[in-house]
Amino acid sequence: MEHNLVTIATFDNVFEAELAKSLLENYGFSVFLLNERMMATYPSMAGDMYRVELQVADTDSEKAAEIIESLNDTSFVTELLKSENALLEGHFLLTSGKHSNKYIEKIRILQNPEVAFSICKRIASRIEDKEFDAVVGPAYGGIALAFEVARIMGKDFIFTQRKEEKMMIRSGFDLTNIKKVAIIEDIVTTGGSVIEVTECLKSLNIEVIVIAAIVDRSGGKVDFGYPFESLMSIAVPTWLPEECEMCQAGEALVKPGSSDKK
Numbered sequence: 200m201e202h203n204l205v206t207i208a209t210f211d212n213v214f215e216a217e218l219a220k221s222l223l224e225n226y227g228f229s230v231f232l233l234n235e236r237m238m239a240t241y242p243s244m245a246g247d248m249y250r251v252e253l254q255v256a257d258t259d260s261e262k263a264a265e266i267i268e269s270l271n272d273t274s275f276v277t278e279l280l281k282s283e284n285a286l287l288e289g290h291f292l293l294t295s296g297k298h299s300n301k302y303i304e305k306i307r308i309l310q311n312p313e314v315a316f317s318i319c320k321r322i323a324s325r326i327e328d329k330e331f332d333a334v335v336g337p338a339y340g341g342i343a344l345a346f347e348v349a350r351i352m353g354k355d356f357i358f359t360q361r362k363e364e365k366m367m368i369r370s371g372f373d374l375t376n377i378k379k380v381a382i383i384e385d386i387v388t389t390g391g392s393v394i395e396v397t398e399c400l401k402s403l404n405i406e407v408i409v410i411a412a413i414v415d416r417s418g419g420k421v422d423f424g425y426p427f428e429s430l431m432s433i434a435v436p437t438w439l440p441e442e443c444e445m446c447q448a449g450e451a452l453v454k455p456g457s458s459d460k461k
């Protein structure tokens with residue numbers, strides 16, 4: 200039986216188009232992407248000259264469009280963590296000393312800049328109603344994200360790093376016109392690094408307007424005392440070593456990628 204193909208969504212980024220395609224294929228739809236090659240060859244012209252078009256058979260279009268529209272921030276980040284193999288399952292030793300059966304290998308989110316760009320667009324749209332002069336990211340995870348969000352929103356970018364244990368803005372930045380900022384972090388667990396950043400900014404009389412993260416791993420428990428946005432909130436289960444069933448079952452304990460946190 201012949202079907203006409205219809206375009207149900209367009210993207211200015213190959214990664215997002217591929218993600219939507221694989222999602223629909225999981226539901227059993229046949230999906231075609233137009234201009235994907237063009238996008239890979241001339242990425243700088245994307246958006247202005249052409250967009251990647253996602254097409255399905257006209258008989259599938261209504262259902263498929265519904266699925267694409269339901270791809271909210273949480274399901275987007277979930278799909279993305281899966282596609283980048285960043286959501287690991289196993290028996291992990293966390294920096295807190297507790298054990299968990301899940302671990303987010305957050306550095307993989309930055310490995311493909313298109314992935315990072317997609318995320319930053321979503322973060323930017325979550326804070327677009329706020330007024331601020333610059334975007335701040337704590338080293339290292341927050342640097343690339345804050346830079347990209349700043350570029351998308353036409354703001355300045357600065358970053359903080361620890362110097363002799365103390366969180367400070369990297370020296371050399373001109374802070375003369377920076378009065379209000381947004382803080383961007385990759386994953387918030389206890390919120391420790393972000394709190395250090397807010398204290399550093401306070402000491403410089405720079406006002407924090409909003410804090411945003413990709414994943415709130417506290418499952419909504421963290422409270423910074425400032426507006427906080429996260430694309431996805433999950434409570435990662437953790438156990439004390441003596442209460443861990445995976446330990447009792449003799450499963451090998453893995454200490455995942457050493458983090459920059461102390």
Ligand SMILES: [Zn+2]
Nearest residue numbers: 298443445446
């Ligand atoms: Zn264990």
